[in-house]
Amino acid sequence: EFARLEGTRNCVSKLVLGTPCLPRGAATAAARRLQGAFAFVGLTERWTLSVCLFHALIDGQRPKDAEFMNRHATPSSAPGVNASVALAGNSIDRALYAxxxxxxxxxxxEHAVSVARLGPRCQRALQAEMGPATLVV
Structure with missing residues (x-):
């Protein structure tokens, strides 16, 4: 329901651009900003790998266990979120997500070897994502 409200449409693109309304050419501007102004891009559905990649790119340090914890867990009684429903009618956000x-x-x-060097948890997540042949450490 919330994702279908008019004010939430293309919300991520609005946040990236820092504007409450999307101007003409917003898709191009948001894409340009994502590619040029973000030192790191992670995906919540790939949380473990995102934490590992962040450390591989930013500081090279092994992540602490606390970084992998879900501190705001959704109650198990909550309905699942379908990404296609959440992005329905959000063509700019859908393109930005892709x-x-x-x-x-x-x-x-590009940084698989650096990610793998960050410990067993990062190695397992990398293998699950890219296959065991990726790890040549």
Whole structure:
């Protein structure tokens, strides 16, 4: 229901651009900003890998266990969220998400060895995502 409200439509793009309304050319501007102004892009559905990739790119330090914890867990009684429903009618956010996901996968592939060196948890997540042949540490 919330995702279908008019004010929430293309909300992520509005946040990236820092504007309450999307101007003409918003998709291009949001894509340009995502590609040029973000040192790191992670995906919540790939949380463990996002934490590992962040550390591989930013400081090279092994993540602390607390960084992998879900501090705001959704109650088990809550209905599941379907990404296609959440992005329905949000063409700009859908395009921005696809760009972010591609950037995440590209950086993960480029820095797989660095990610794998961050410990067993990062190694397991990387293997699950990219297959065991990726790890040549």
């Amino acid at each position: 760009l972010a996901a591609a950037a995440f996968r590209r950086r993960l592939a």
